[in-house]
Amino acid sequence: MTPKTVANSQCLPPAIILITGCSSGIGYHCAKTLHAAGYGVIATCRKPADVDRLRQEGLTCFELDLASSDSIHQGLNAILEHSGGRLDALFNNGAFGLPGAVEDLSRTAMEYQFQTNVFGTQELTNAVVKVMRAQGHGKIIYNSSILGFAAMQYRGAYNASKFAIEGFADTLRLEVQKDNIQISLIEPGPILSRFRENAYEQFKRWISLEGSAHRKNYEAMIKRLETVGPSAPFTLGPEAVTACVLHALQSKRAKIRYRVTVPTKAFAVLKRLLPTRWLDRLLTKAGGDGKR
Numbered sequence: 001m002t003p004k005t006v007a008n009s010q011c012l013p014p015a016i017i018l019i020t021g022c023s024s025g026i027g028y029h030c031a032k033t034l035h036a037a038g039y040g041v042i043a044t045c046r047k048p049a050d051v052d053r054l055r056q057e058g059l060t061c062f063e064l065d066l067a068s069s070d071s072i073h074q075g076l077n078a079i080l081e082h083s084g085g086r087l088d089a090l091f092n093n094g095a096f097g098l099p100g101a102v103e104d105l106s107r108t109a110m111e112y113q114f115q116t117n118v119f120g121t122q123e124l125t126n127a128v129v130k131v132m133r134a135q136g137h138g139k140i141i142y143n144s145s146i147l148g149f150a151a152m153q154y155r156g157a158y159n160a161s162k163f164a165i166e167g168f169a170d171t172l173r174l175e176v177q178k179d180n181i182q183i184s185l186i187e188p189g190p191i192l193s194r195f196r197e198n199a200y201e202q203f204k205r206w207i208s209l210e211g212s213a214h215r216k217n218y219e220a221m222i223k224r225l226e227t228v229g230p231s232a233p234f235t236l237g238p239e240a241v242t243a244c245v246l247h248a249l250q251s252k253r254a255k256i257r258y259r260v261t262v263p264t265k266a267f268a269v270l271k272r273l274l275p276t277r278w279l280d281r282l283l284t285k286a287g288g289d290g291k292r
Contacts, residue, residue: 089141098203102157138180
C-alpha cells in the first residue's frame with residue numbers, strides 16, 4: 001500500500017489518509033466512504049473490539065487511544081510500518097464531549113477532556129507533520145465545531161477544548177505553509193452521531209447533581225442527551241462532514257475553514273457583526289439552558 005507520491009497538494013485516490021475516532025458517527029462514515037472511493041484509508045479506534053469490527057468490515061484499522069502517549073506512538077509506528085512510511089493526509093476526528101457547568105468541573109475532569117481532544121490530537125499531529133515534511137506534502141484536517149468559536153452553556157470543557165484546537169490549527173498553518181502542508185478546520189453544527197450518548201456517559205461519570213446550583217437545568221439537559229435522533233434544528237447527517245473532507249483532500253488549495261450546518265454559518269457571521277452582549281443573548285437562547 002505505497003502508491004507513488006504525487007507532486008502537487010491534491011490527495012486523490014489511492015492517497016493514504018489516517019482517520020482517528022472511527023468507531024461510529026463522522027469518523028466511521030468518513031472511513032467507509034473514502035475507502036469505497038478508492039482511498040488508502042487507515043482508521044483508528046480506541047477499543048480493541050471496535051478495531052476488530054472495522055477489520056471484519058474490510059477496513060484497515062489500528063488501535064490508538066488519544067488519551068495515551070504510549071498508545072499514540074505505538075499506533076503510529078504500526079501505521080507507518082503498514083503504509084511504508086507515508087501519510088498523505090490526517091483527519092483529526094477523534095473527540096468526545098463532557099457536559100456540565102464550568103463551576104462543576106473538577107480539575108481532573110478538565111484534564112480528562114483535554115487529554116483526548118487537545119493533547120492527544122496535537123501530539124499525534126506533531127508526529128505526522130514530521131512525516132509529511134520529509135515526504136514533501138500533506139494535508140491535515142481538524143474536526144472542530146461551532147463550539148470552537150461560539151460558547152454555549154453546559155459545554156464548557158468541550159468549548160474550551162475546541163477553542164484550543166482552533167488555536168493550534170491556526171498557528172500550525174502559519175508554521176508549515178513553507179513545507180507544502182495544508183491545514184484545514186471543519187466546524188460542524190449539529191450532526192447525527194452517538195455524540196450525545198457518549199456525552200451522557202461522561203456527564204454521569206464526572207458531574208454530581210447533588211448540591212449543584214444548576215440541578216434543574218441538568219434535568220432538562222439529561223432529557224436532551226437521552227433523546228434518540230435529532231434534538232436540535234438543522235441537524236445533518238455525517239455525510240455533510242465527509243463531503244468537506246473530500247473537498248479538502250481533492251482541492252489543490254483546500255479551504256482553511258469548512259462551516260457545516262445553518263447554525264455554524266449563521267453564528268460565524270453574527271460573531272463578526274454583533275456586540276458581544278447581543279451575541280451572548282442569542283447563544284443563551286440557542287443553548288436553551290441545557291434543553292438544546
